[in-house]
Amino acid sequence: MQPTAANDLVSPDRREEVLAAAAECFMRRGYEATSMDDVADMLGATKGRVYHHFRSKPELFFEVFRRAIFILIREAGVHETGPGTAADRLRRMSRAHILCMMETQAFQRNLTLGVDLYRFGETSEEHKATLEDLMNLRRGYEDAFRRTFAAGAADGSMKALDPSLAMRTLLGAINWVAVWYSPRPGETRAHRETLAEEIVAQVLGGYLA
Amino acid sequence: MQPTAANDLVSPDRREEVLAAAAECFMRRGYEATSMDDVADMLGATKGRVYHHFRSKPELFFEVFRRAIFILIREAGVHETGPGTAADRLRRMSRAHILCMMETQAFQRNLTLGVDLYRFGETSEEHKATLEDLMNLRRGYEDAFRRTFAAGAADGSMKALDPSLAMRTLLGAINWVAVWYSPRPGETRAHRETLAEEIVAQVLGGYLA
DNA sequence: GCGAGGACATACTGCGGAGTATGTTCGCCC
Protein backbone atom coordinates (compact mmCIF):
# COMPACT_ATOMS: atom_id res chain seq x y z
CA MET A 1 0.00 0.00 0.00
CA GLN A 2 1.46 3.33 -1.11
CA PRO A 3 1.45 6.38 1.09
CA THR A 4 -1.12 8.20 -0.99
CA ALA A 5 -2.75 11.46 -0.03
CA ALA A 6 -5.84 9.57 1.07
CA ASN A 7 -3.76 7.35 3.27
CA ASP A 8 -2.09 10.33 4.82
CA LEU A 9 -5.46 11.43 6.12
CA VAL A 10 -6.11 8.12 7.76
CA SER A 11 -2.88 6.41 8.61
CA PRO A 12 -0.82 9.12 10.30
CA ASP A 13 -2.23 7.70 13.44
CA ARG A 14 -3.00 4.06 13.07
CA ARG A 15 -2.70 4.13 16.82
CA GLU A 16 -5.92 6.15 16.97
CA GLU A 17 -7.80 3.37 15.23
CA VAL A 18 -6.68 0.89 17.85
CA LEU A 19 -7.72 3.27 20.60
CA ALA A 20 -11.18 3.77 19.12
CA ALA A 21 -11.67 0.04 18.64
CA ALA A 22 -10.66 -0.55 22.24
CA ALA A 23 -13.14 2.07 23.45
CA GLU A 24 -15.91 0.37 21.50
CA CYS A 25 -15.04 -3.07 22.85
CA PHE A 26 -14.68 -1.90 26.44
CA MET A 27 -18.07 -0.21 26.23
CA ARG A 28 -19.79 -3.26 24.75
CA ARG A 29 -18.42 -6.05 26.92
CA GLY A 30 -16.75 -4.26 29.79
CA TYR A 31 -13.09 -4.09 30.61
CA GLU A 32 -12.42 -7.62 31.79
CA ALA A 33 -14.61 -9.34 29.25
CA THR A 34 -12.75 -7.67 26.40
CA SER A 35 -9.78 -9.62 25.15
CA MET A 36 -6.94 -8.10 23.22
CA ASP A 37 -7.94 -10.41 20.40
CA ASP A 38 -11.41 -8.83 20.42
CA VAL A 39 -9.89 -5.41 19.87
CA ALA A 40 -7.70 -6.76 17.09
CA ASP A 41 -10.62 -8.58 15.46
CA MET A 42 -12.62 -5.38 15.30
CA LEU A 43 -9.77 -3.95 13.22
CA GLY A 44 -9.33 -7.06 11.11
CA ALA A 45 -5.87 -7.40 12.62
CA THR A 46 -4.11 -9.50 15.23
CA LYS A 47 -2.88 -8.94 18.75
CA GLY A 48 0.51 -7.99 17.38
CA ARG A 49 -0.82 -4.67 16.20
CA VAL A 50 -2.42 -3.83 19.52
CA TYR A 51 0.65 -4.72 21.55
CA HIS A 52 2.80 -2.76 19.16
CA HIS A 53 1.03 0.46 20.16
CA PHE A 54 0.12 -0.28 23.78
CA ARG A 55 2.18 -2.10 26.34
CA SER A 56 -0.62 -3.86 28.17
CA LYS A 57 -4.35 -4.05 28.53
CA PRO A 58 -4.53 -1.72 31.53
CA GLU A 59 -2.49 0.92 29.72
CA LEU A 60 -4.77 0.65 26.74
CA PHE A 61 -7.74 1.25 28.99
CA PHE A 62 -6.05 4.17 30.72
CA GLU A 63 -5.46 5.83 27.36
CA VAL A 64 -9.14 5.44 26.50
CA PHE A 65 -10.03 6.98 29.83
CA ARG A 66 -7.62 9.86 29.40
CA ARG A 67 -8.90 10.59 25.94
CA ALA A 68 -12.48 10.65 27.22
CA ILE A 69 -11.69 13.33 29.79
CA PHE A 70 -9.62 15.41 27.39
CA ILE A 71 -12.57 15.48 25.01
CA LEU A 72 -14.89 16.62 27.79
CA ILE A 73 -12.53 19.34 28.96
CA ARG A 74 -11.93 20.60 25.44
CA GLU A 75 -15.58 20.59 24.40
CA ALA A 76 -17.44 21.43 27.61
CA GLY A 77 -14.98 22.51 30.29
CA VAL A 78 -13.79 25.49 28.28
CA HIS A 79 -17.23 27.09 28.56
CA GLU A 80 -16.68 27.70 32.25
CA THR A 81 -15.12 31.00 31.25
CA GLY A 82 -17.40 32.85 28.89
CA PRO A 83 -19.98 35.60 28.61
CA GLY A 84 -23.28 35.85 30.44
CA THR A 85 -24.49 34.70 33.83
CA ALA A 86 -23.36 31.52 35.55
CA ALA A 87 -26.63 29.97 34.43
CA ASP A 88 -25.78 30.79 30.83
CA ARG A 89 -22.35 29.23 31.16
CA LEU A 90 -23.75 26.13 32.86
CA ARG A 91 -26.22 25.79 30.03
CA ARG A 92 -23.42 25.83 27.45
CA MET A 93 -21.33 23.40 29.46
CA SER A 94 -24.22 20.98 29.85
CA ARG A 95 -25.18 21.20 26.22
CA ALA A 96 -21.64 20.43 25.08
CA HIS A 97 -21.35 17.65 27.65
CA ILE A 98 -24.48 15.97 26.35
CA LEU A 99 -23.25 16.15 22.78
CA CYS A 100 -20.03 14.48 23.87
CA MET A 101 -22.04 11.70 25.48
CA MET A 102 -23.84 11.11 22.21
CA GLU A 103 -20.97 11.52 19.77
CA THR A 104 -18.10 9.94 21.68
CA GLN A 105 -20.26 7.50 23.62
CA ALA A 106 -17.76 4.65 23.45
CA PHE A 107 -15.09 6.72 25.18
CA GLN A 108 -17.39 8.34 27.69
CA ARG A 109 -18.96 5.14 28.95
CA ASN A 110 -15.53 4.03 30.07
CA LEU A 111 -15.29 6.89 32.54
CA THR A 112 -17.67 5.10 34.88
CA LEU A 113 -15.76 1.84 34.47
CA GLY A 114 -12.57 3.64 35.40
CA VAL A 115 -14.04 5.09 38.55
CA ASP A 116 -15.09 1.65 39.71
CA LEU A 117 -11.64 0.32 38.93
CA TYR A 118 -10.24 3.08 41.07
CA ARG A 119 -12.62 2.54 43.97
CA PHE A 120 -12.46 -1.23 44.17
CA GLY A 121 -9.77 -2.51 41.83
CA GLU A 122 -6.69 -4.33 42.99
CA THR A 123 -4.02 -2.93 40.74
CA SER A 124 -0.27 -2.66 40.86
CA GLU A 125 1.39 0.35 42.48
CA GLU A 126 2.37 1.82 39.14
CA HIS A 127 -1.14 1.56 37.78
CA LYS A 128 -2.52 2.95 41.00
CA ALA A 129 -0.47 6.09 40.47
CA THR A 130 -1.66 6.70 36.91
CA LEU A 131 -5.22 5.96 38.00
CA GLU A 132 -4.79 8.60 40.66
CA ASP A 133 -3.76 11.09 37.98
CA LEU A 134 -6.76 10.23 35.85
CA MET A 135 -9.11 10.63 38.79
CA ASN A 136 -7.66 14.06 39.47
CA LEU A 137 -8.31 15.04 35.87
CA ARG A 138 -11.88 13.93 36.27
CA ARG A 139 -12.26 15.71 39.57
CA GLY A 140 -10.90 18.85 37.96
CA TYR A 141 -13.55 18.65 35.28
CA GLU A 142 -16.27 18.16 37.86
CA ASP A 143 -14.97 21.12 39.80
CA ALA A 144 -15.79 23.35 36.86
CA PHE A 145 -19.43 22.46 37.39
CA ARG A 146 -19.16 22.90 41.14
CA ARG A 147 -17.65 26.35 40.74
CA THR A 148 -20.28 27.37 38.25
CA PHE A 149 -23.04 26.35 40.65
CA ALA A 150 -21.39 28.46 43.32
CA ALA A 151 -21.04 31.35 40.89
CA GLY A 152 -24.72 31.02 40.04
CA ALA A 153 -25.67 31.37 43.68
CA ALA A 154 -23.41 34.43 43.89
CA ASP A 155 -24.64 36.26 40.79
CA GLY A 156 -28.26 35.37 41.54
CA SER A 157 -28.87 33.51 38.32
CA MET A 158 -29.31 30.21 40.18
CA LYS A 159 -30.66 28.91 43.46
CA ALA A 160 -28.30 28.67 46.41
CA LEU A 161 -27.86 24.90 46.60
CA ASP A 162 -25.09 22.68 47.85
CA PRO A 163 -22.75 22.95 44.82
CA SER A 164 -21.38 19.43 45.23
CA LEU A 165 -24.76 17.80 45.38
CA ALA A 166 -26.10 19.91 42.54
CA MET A 167 -23.09 18.98 40.43
CA ARG A 168 -23.76 15.31 41.07
CA THR A 169 -27.45 15.37 40.25
CA LEU A 170 -26.85 17.41 37.12
CA LEU A 171 -23.96 15.26 35.89
CA GLY A 172 -26.00 12.18 36.73
CA ALA A 173 -28.83 13.25 34.50
CA ILE A 174 -26.58 14.15 31.59
CA ASN A 175 -24.08 11.33 32.01
CA TRP A 176 -26.98 8.95 31.83
CA VAL A 177 -27.45 10.01 28.23
CA ALA A 178 -24.46 7.84 27.31
CA VAL A 179 -26.28 4.90 28.85
CA TRP A 180 -29.57 5.07 27.00
CA TYR A 181 -28.66 7.02 23.88
CA SER A 182 -28.33 4.99 20.73
CA PRO A 183 -27.90 6.84 17.42
CA ARG A 184 -30.73 6.37 15.00
CA PRO A 185 -29.82 5.63 11.39
CA GLY A 186 -29.68 8.80 9.35
CA GLU A 187 -29.53 11.01 12.41
CA THR A 188 -27.83 14.35 11.85
CA ARG A 189 -25.92 16.68 14.10
CA ALA A 190 -28.92 19.01 14.12
CA HIS A 191 -31.08 16.25 15.59
CA ARG A 192 -28.64 15.70 18.39
CA GLU A 193 -28.38 19.40 19.11
CA THR A 194 -32.14 19.70 19.39
CA LEU A 195 -32.26 16.73 21.73
CA ALA A 196 -29.44 18.18 23.83
CA GLU A 197 -31.26 21.48 24.06
CA GLU A 198 -34.41 19.74 25.22
CA ILE A 199 -32.56 17.80 27.89
CA VAL A 200 -30.83 20.91 29.16
CA ALA A 201 -34.14 22.74 29.37
CA GLN A 202 -35.67 19.96 31.47
CA VAL A 203 -32.75 19.34 33.73
CA LEU A 204 -31.57 22.85 34.46
CA GLY A 205 -35.05 23.99 35.38
CA GLY A 206 -34.62 22.79 38.94
CA TYR A 207 -31.49 24.80 39.58
CA LEU A 208 -32.45 28.18 38.17
CA ALA A 209 -33.44 31.07 40.40
CA MET B 1 -23.06 -26.04 64.53
CA GLN B 2 -26.46 -26.51 66.15
CA PRO B 3 -29.65 -25.04 64.76
CA THR B 4 -30.03 -22.49 67.52
CA ALA B 5 -32.58 -19.72 67.58
CA ALA B 6 -29.91 -17.26 66.48
CA ASN B 7 -29.05 -19.48 63.58
CA ASP B 8 -32.65 -19.74 62.57
CA LEU B 9 -32.66 -16.02 62.01
CA VAL B 10 -29.73 -16.24 59.66
CA SER B 11 -29.61 -19.60 58.02
CA PRO B 12 -33.15 -20.17 56.77
CA ASP B 13 -31.84 -18.69 53.60
CA ARG B 14 -28.17 -19.34 53.26
CA ARG B 15 -28.92 -18.83 49.61
CA GLU B 16 -29.59 -15.17 50.33
CA GLU B 17 -26.09 -14.74 51.68
CA VAL B 18 -24.62 -16.09 48.47
CA LEU B 19 -26.81 -13.77 46.45
CA ALA B 20 -25.76 -10.72 48.46
CA ALA B 21 -22.08 -11.63 48.21
CA ALA B 22 -22.44 -12.02 44.47
CA ALA B 23 -24.08 -8.62 44.17
CA GLU B 24 -21.22 -7.05 46.09
CA CYS B 25 -18.58 -8.76 43.96
CA PHE B 26 -20.30 -7.95 40.67
CA MET B 27 -20.55 -4.31 41.68
CA ARG B 28 -16.90 -4.07 42.71
CA ARG B 29 -15.18 -5.84 39.85
CA GLY B 30 -17.87 -6.16 37.22
CA TYR B 31 -19.49 -9.31 35.95
CA GLU B 32 -16.68 -10.90 33.98
CA ALA B 33 -13.92 -10.00 36.40
CA THR B 34 -15.74 -11.71 39.24
CA SER B 35 -14.88 -15.36 39.63
CA MET B 36 -17.06 -17.82 41.43
CA ASP B 37 -14.16 -18.27 43.82
CA ASP B 38 -14.32 -14.54 44.60
CA VAL B 39 -17.94 -14.89 45.64
CA ALA B 40 -17.12 -17.91 47.75
CA ASP B 41 -14.12 -16.19 49.35
CA MET B 42 -16.30 -13.30 50.45
CA LEU B 43 -18.37 -15.83 52.38
CA GLY B 44 -15.39 -17.73 53.73
CA ALA B 45 -16.56 -20.71 51.72
CA THR B 46 -15.67 -22.52 48.50
CA LYS B 47 -17.17 -22.75 45.05
CA GLY B 48 -19.09 -25.81 46.10
CA ARG B 49 -21.46 -23.70 48.11
CA VAL B 50 -22.12 -21.26 45.29
CA TYR B 51 -22.74 -23.99 42.71
CA HIS B 52 -25.00 -25.78 45.15
CA HIS B 53 -27.42 -22.84 45.09
CA PHE B 54 -26.95 -21.53 41.57
CA ARG B 55 -26.43 -23.51 38.42
CA SER B 56 -24.04 -21.19 36.66
CA LYS B 57 -22.50 -17.75 36.78
CA PRO B 58 -25.00 -16.19 34.37
CA GLU B 59 -27.92 -17.51 36.40
CA LEU B 60 -26.39 -16.11 39.55
CA PHE B 61 -26.14 -12.72 37.90
CA PHE B 62 -29.69 -12.93 36.60
CA GLU B 63 -30.94 -13.57 40.11
CA VAL B 64 -29.11 -10.52 41.38
CA PHE B 65 -30.65 -8.49 38.61
CA ARG B 66 -34.13 -9.82 39.26
CA ARG B 67 -33.84 -9.09 42.96
CA ALA B 68 -32.74 -5.54 42.24
CA ILE B 69 -35.85 -4.82 40.19
CA PHE B 70 -38.16 -6.50 42.66
CA ILE B 71 -36.82 -4.27 45.40
CA LEU B 72 -37.39 -1.17 43.27
CA ILE B 73 -40.92 -2.18 42.37
CA ARG B 74 -41.80 -3.02 45.96
CA GLU B 75 -40.27 0.11 47.48
CA ALA B 76 -40.84 2.76 44.81
CA GLY B 77 -43.10 1.41 42.10
CA VAL B 78 -45.99 0.93 44.50
CA HIS B 79 -46.22 4.68 45.05
CA GLU B 80 -47.53 5.15 41.53
CA THR B 81 -50.97 4.62 42.96
CA GLY B 82 -51.49 6.84 45.95
CA PRO B 83 -53.03 10.07 47.16
CA GLY B 84 -52.28 13.58 45.93
CA THR B 85 -51.27 15.00 42.57
CA ALA B 86 -49.02 13.24 40.08
CA ALA B 87 -46.21 15.48 41.31
CA ASP B 88 -46.77 14.22 44.84
CA ARG B 89 -46.66 10.63 43.71
CA LEU B 90 -43.56 11.21 41.61
CA ARG B 91 -41.89 12.76 44.63
CA ARG B 92 -42.61 9.69 46.73
CA MET B 93 -41.44 7.36 43.99
CA SER B 94 -38.20 9.28 43.51
CA ARG B 95 -37.53 9.48 47.21
CA ALA B 96 -37.97 5.73 47.64
CA HIS B 97 -35.90 5.05 44.54
CA ILE B 98 -33.01 7.09 45.89
CA LEU B 99 -33.13 5.30 49.22
CA CYS B 100 -32.95 1.99 47.36
CA MET B 101 -29.88 3.23 45.50
CA MET B 102 -28.20 4.00 48.79
CA GLU B 103 -29.29 1.01 50.83
CA THR B 104 -29.20 -1.77 48.25
CA GLN B 105 -26.45 -0.22 46.19
CA ALA B 106 -24.74 -3.50 45.37
CA PHE B 107 -27.86 -4.90 43.77
CA GLN B 108 -28.86 -1.72 42.01
CA ARG B 109 -25.54 -1.11 40.33
CA ASN B 110 -25.94 -4.40 38.53
CA LEU B 111 -29.00 -3.15 36.70
CA THR B 112 -26.80 -1.11 34.40
CA LEU B 113 -24.47 -4.05 33.86
CA GLY B 114 -27.43 -6.17 32.89
CA VAL B 115 -28.66 -3.68 30.35
CA ASP B 116 -25.27 -3.66 28.66
CA LEU B 117 -25.23 -7.45 28.66
CA TYR B 118 -28.60 -7.33 26.95
CA ARG B 119 -27.61 -4.74 24.37
CA PHE B 120 -24.25 -6.14 23.39
CA GLY B 121 -23.73 -9.51 25.01
CA GLU B 122 -23.39 -12.73 23.06
CA THR B 123 -25.33 -15.19 25.16
CA SER B 124 -27.03 -18.50 24.57
CA GLU B 125 -30.62 -18.64 23.37
CA GLU B 126 -31.87 -19.74 26.76
CA HIS B 127 -30.15 -16.87 28.54
CA LYS B 128 -31.35 -14.47 25.89
CA ALA B 129 -34.91 -15.37 26.78
CA THR B 130 -34.53 -14.81 30.51
CA LEU B 131 -32.65 -11.56 29.80
CA GLU B 132 -35.62 -10.51 27.71
CA ASP B 133 -37.90 -11.16 30.67
CA LEU B 134 -35.70 -9.14 32.98
CA MET B 135 -35.60 -6.24 30.55
CA ASN B 136 -39.39 -6.28 30.41
CA LEU B 137 -39.54 -6.09 34.19
CA ARG B 138 -37.25 -3.10 34.07
CA ARG B 139 -39.23 -1.47 31.32
CA GLY B 140 -42.36 -1.99 33.34
CA TYR B 141 -40.82 -0.17 36.26
CA GLU B 142 -39.71 2.70 34.04
CA ASP B 143 -43.21 2.88 32.61
CA ALA B 144 -44.51 3.80 36.03
CA PHE B 145 -42.42 6.97 35.85
CA ARG B 146 -43.46 7.62 32.27
CA ARG B 147 -47.13 7.31 33.15
CA THR B 148 -46.74 9.58 36.16
CA PHE B 149 -45.13 12.26 34.02
CA ALA B 150 -48.06 12.01 31.63
CA ALA B 151 -50.48 12.16 34.54
CA GLY B 152 -48.71 15.25 35.83
CA ALA B 153 -49.19 17.00 32.50
CA ALA B 154 -52.85 16.00 32.60
CA ASP B 155 -53.65 17.10 36.15
CA GLY B 156 -51.62 20.28 35.77
CA SER B 157 -49.20 19.56 38.58
CA MET B 158 -46.28 19.22 36.17
CA LYS B 159 -45.05 20.70 32.92
CA ALA B 160 -46.12 19.05 29.68
CA LEU B 161 -42.85 17.40 28.66
CA ASP B 162 -42.02 14.37 26.58
CA PRO B 163 -42.70 11.70 29.23
CA SER B 164 -40.04 9.33 27.90
CA LEU B 165 -37.31 11.92 27.90
CA ALA B 166 -38.34 13.26 31.29
CA MET B 167 -38.29 9.75 32.69
CA ARG B 168 -34.76 9.26 31.41
CA THR B 169 -33.33 12.48 32.75
CA LEU B 170 -34.99 11.97 36.12
CA LEU B 171 -33.92 8.35 36.43
CA GLY B 172 -30.45 9.33 35.28
CA ALA B 173 -30.08 11.85 38.06
CA ILE B 174 -31.32 9.49 40.74
CA ASN B 175 -29.73 6.32 39.39
CA TRP B 176 -26.42 8.14 39.47
CA VAL B 177 -26.71 8.18 43.24
CA ALA B 178 -25.71 4.52 43.26
CA VAL B 179 -22.54 5.49 41.40
CA TRP B 180 -21.23 8.17 43.72
CA TYR B 181 -22.90 7.35 47.01
CA SER B 182 -20.71 5.73 49.58
CA PRO B 183 -22.09 5.27 53.11
CA ARG B 184 -20.23 7.20 55.76
CA PRO B 185 -19.38 5.37 58.96
CA GLY B 186 -22.06 5.89 61.57
CA GLU B 187 -24.59 7.14 59.07
CA THR B 188 -28.19 6.59 60.07
CA ARG B 189 -31.36 6.09 58.09
CA ALA B 190 -32.38 9.63 58.99
CA HIS B 191 -29.28 11.01 57.30
CA ARG B 192 -30.07 9.15 54.12
CA GLU B 193 -33.68 10.32 54.19
CA THR B 194 -32.59 13.92 54.50
CA LEU B 195 -30.16 13.51 51.64
CA ALA B 196 -32.82 11.85 49.50
CA GLU B 197 -35.21 14.69 50.24
CA GLU B 198 -32.61 17.24 49.19
CA ILE B 199 -31.89 15.45 45.94
CA VAL B 200 -35.58 15.16 45.11
CA ALA B 201 -36.05 18.86 45.76
CA GLN B 202 -33.25 19.78 43.37
CA VAL B 203 -34.09 17.36 40.63
CA LEU B 204 -37.87 17.60 40.50
CA GLY B 205 -37.74 21.37 40.33
CA GLY B 206 -37.31 21.31 36.56
CA TYR B 207 -40.41 19.27 35.94
CA LEU B 208 -42.96 21.00 38.15
CA ALA B 209 -45.54 23.35 36.75
C1' DG C 1 -29.69 -45.91 65.33
C1' DC C 2 -29.99 -45.80 60.58
C1' DG C 3 -30.74 -44.61 55.98
C1' DA C 4 -31.29 -40.66 53.05
C1' DG C 5 -30.64 -36.42 51.38
C1' DG C 6 -29.38 -31.56 51.86
C1' DA C 7 -25.38 -28.61 52.26
C1' DC C 8 -21.42 -28.05 51.51
C1' DA C 9 -15.77 -29.09 50.62
C1' DT C 10 -12.03 -31.10 47.65
C1' DA C 11 -9.87 -32.33 43.62
C1' DC C 12 -9.79 -32.43 39.30
C1' DT C 13 -10.31 -30.91 33.69
C1' DG C 14 -10.32 -27.94 29.83
C1' DC C 15 -10.20 -23.73 27.67
C1' DG C 16 -9.61 -19.03 26.86
C1' DG C 17 -6.90 -15.10 27.27
C1' DA C 18 -2.62 -12.04 28.56
C1' DG C 19 1.73 -11.61 27.46
C1' DT C 20 6.14 -12.86 24.81
C1' DA C 21 9.52 -14.27 21.45
C1' DT C 22 10.36 -14.39 16.98
C1' DG C 23 9.54 -13.94 12.16
C1' DT C 24 8.24 -10.93 8.02
C1' DT C 25 7.34 -7.04 5.04
C1' DC C 26 7.76 -2.60 3.43
C1' DG C 27 9.27 2.05 3.07
C1' DC C 28 13.11 5.24 3.71
C1' DC C 29 17.67 7.11 3.91
C1' DC C 30 22.31 7.06 2.60
Add this chain to the structure above:
DNA sequence: GGGCGAACATACTCCGCAGTATGTCCTCGC
Protein backbone atom coordinates in the same frame (compact mmCIF):
# COMPACT_ATOMS: atom_id res chain seq x y z
C1' DG D 1 21.00 -1.37 -3.42
C1' DG D 2 21.43 -2.44 1.05
C1' DG D 3 20.63 -2.14 5.67
C1' DC D 4 17.69 -0.51 9.21
C1' DG D 5 13.74 0.13 11.80
C1' DA D 6 8.71 0.76 12.12
C1' DA D 7 4.58 -1.88 11.83
C1' DC D 8 2.74 -5.49 12.05
C1' DA D 9 1.74 -11.20 11.90
C1' DT D 10 2.57 -15.96 13.86
C1' DA D 11 3.36 -19.19 17.18
C1' DC D 12 4.02 -20.21 21.20
C1' DT D 13 3.67 -20.34 27.07
C1' DC D 14 1.36 -20.19 31.23
C1' DC D 15 -2.06 -19.15 34.38
C1' DG D 16 -6.65 -18.40 36.03
C1' DC D 17 -11.31 -19.53 35.89
C1' DA D 18 -15.95 -22.07 34.82
C1' DG D 19 -17.68 -26.16 35.39
C1' DT D 20 -17.78 -31.13 37.12
C1' DA D 21 -17.23 -35.33 39.66
C1' DT D 22 -16.90 -37.06 43.89
C1' DG D 23 -16.35 -37.25 48.81
C1' DT D 24 -17.95 -35.87 53.58
C1' DC D 25 -20.74 -34.36 57.45
C1' DC D 26 -24.77 -33.40 59.72
C1' DT D 27 -29.59 -33.47 60.40
C1' DC D 28 -34.14 -35.22 60.20
C1' DG D 29 -37.60 -38.64 59.76
C1' DC D 30 -38.85 -43.14 61.09
